[in-house]
Amino acid sequence: MKKLLFIVFVLLTGSLFAQNSEITLEDVFLKPKYNARGIGEMKPMKDGEHYAMLDSQKYINEYEYQTGESSRGIFSIGETGKEFESIDSYSFCGDESKILFATGTEMIYRRSSISEYYVWDLKNKKLIPVSENGKQQLATFSPDGNKIAFVRNNNIYIKDLSTLTEVQISKDGLKNSIINGAPDWVYEEEFGFSKAFEWSPDGSKIAYMKFDESKVKEFDLMYFGNLYPDLYKYKYPKPGEENSIVTVWIYDLNKKSNVKVNVGNIANQYIPRIKWTKLPNTLSFVRLNRLQNEFEMLEADAVKGVSTIVISEKNKYYFESVYDIYFLKDNSFIYKSEKSGFMHLYLHDASGKLIKQLTDGEWEVGDLTGVDEEKGIVYYSSNEPATRQRAIYSVKLDGTDKKRLTPEDGSVRITFSKNFKYYVKSYSNANTPSYITINSIDGNVIKVLRDNKKLRDLMEEKQFIKKEFFTFKSTDGYQINGWIMKPANLEPGKKYPLLFSVYGGPGSQTVIDAWGGGDYIWYQMFCQKGYVIAEIDGRGTGGRGEEFQKCNYMKLGTTEIESQIEAAKYLGTLDYIDKDRIGIWGWSYGGYATIMTMLKGADYYKMGVAVAPVTDWKYYDDIYTERFMRRPEDNPDGYKEGSAITHADKLKGKLLIIHGAADDNVHMQNSMDFITALIAANKQYEMQIYPNKNHGIFGGNTRYHLFKRITEYILADL
16 A cells, blocks of 8 residues: 555655646746846946946946945936936946937837937936937937937927027938938848947048939838728838949038048949047948949048048958947057958958958957957957857957957856956856856956846746757758757657758858757647757858858858758758658748748658748849849849749658738738639648738737647648
8 A cells, every 4th residue: 555655655656746847838938037137238338347227217326346236326217307218228328427218119120219318417406308309210429419310201400408599401312212320121230330420539520421212113011990991101122133222421510511432333232330449530442343342441531421441351252240440549440351251350450451460260249349449459250169159358459468268168258348358258068058247357257147048047946858969960961959848758669750940141150059948948848748959050161161151142042951951961861850840930041941942852841831932032122132142133043043932842750830911021012922823733731821020920929829729730731
């Protein structure tokens, strides 16, 4: 009897523990139960000994680097006497006597937004609205803190904080025609910026970009909910079509006049950056040809508008992410280039002559994180320790004395104090959420700001599956990197279904030793249910040098898809994988890769879920697509072979397609025309549409609803 009671007790407690350990969709998508905590928006302060941080979206407090303790409260929205809901973002003027903050923010596209901006004078405790004539974009202090420049309705304005007057400095702004001071849709999306104006260092001028998008074709998005749906029109250039004509102007506040900068006579080009140099009245700008394989940095006289080429470079493939130039005090400058075959840092003198290649090796520089000019030290991130890792290094301006600052295996981001005596470090790895500390420059930890211990304890309690890294050799001899998550206690002889996660876009990396956030938690749920999850970085992805990354130039949908199919073949040979139950899912480029893998690898994949997929590259934007594929007239075979529509008749497995009906990035046109091809080929599919939702498909109950559908589809069909 005692033995029987013991068995019953073990069975009951085991059952209770299993229930307690079960991860649910509600836990992942409706509750903050598994969210890693970060810190508020942090700003290093000018004295180098303090930083400001936005706490609870309502308070801006000052903290000491030496102790990590709060030294004083700087600002609270309660001081204003107005019932603001939150501080959405903030900045200080140069002497930190005023704060500019945004509230009531409404997103436009991925990076752009409009807000109500206010200035709070810390000394006089006075609140000044930046404008009372409608919400503003991109409000920015002048260097002396006495003026604010901002954009509204495609024009640039200046608010004088002394006289409280508002002056409009551009007059031709018009929706879907002329934009001043902010990029058009495609520049914002593909060149990664939202502000297209800059104060000169002395505050006497504003340089800005003007986008003439009048000849760019419009795309229509339909918004539902009213008796007659609302139509939203915006300019979206597709491959081979007309682009905005971009010009650069400089407004002189004293003369109240504009000077046009000579950016060249070729209208069919790109200007992805403008930036004031350290020389008086000298503006720099970057220029790319339309095919993005010719790069130039120019400098222009702010008075006359005359420009000269400082550096130029050509690439047999394309340039990407090399637009930011860092100017030193003597106007020498640092920029990134792949000219060695890997992304590295180069130092040039003010005339453009190469002084020194600062970094070198078969690894890649990520970000230039800071330059301590007093000590002559450059700080940068790189994947030198391992392709999947990110560490911080320093090197002197003469290229000597390279040091690794962050010894941890995993991924690190840091923000330096103004005097480079301290930094705030955020560390994570594949199985550890972010661990945020204040460190002295020698690496010693001063204070732990966030350890996420509560989440780590919960992960241990729930017996989280560890993400493991693996490699395999492709048939053409390349090492392919991947990660895998397996159910606990694999039963000998049992075969488990395998679900691939995929992105796969050019230059991307998803096989990284960093915290995976919500997806990582979601995959735990599948592992509990007996599924294996895996992901690979196929040929054409980033972090491994130019030749590996650009091997699918002019032929998207080839090498990255072949790698995906080979991964299924390889993992399908493992004794615990059921090769007849392999599925795949992805979003955006990952949606494209999912569909192409389901078509080209039809014999190896049972099911797929494609969210917001590109299906034909002629439907996507021109800056991204032409960078990798050139124009349709230059590469008709590449476009045809890379189109999912071309291969629609090859589908064998089950396919779920999901799209936001108001996706301004990857238009639902992609899914609709692919579905038309599936119907013509008599191929069945499933479809889920989210009305009024963009590329992110979020808001309210949407994310939970979306992932509930995806989860149920995978569990039912894989």
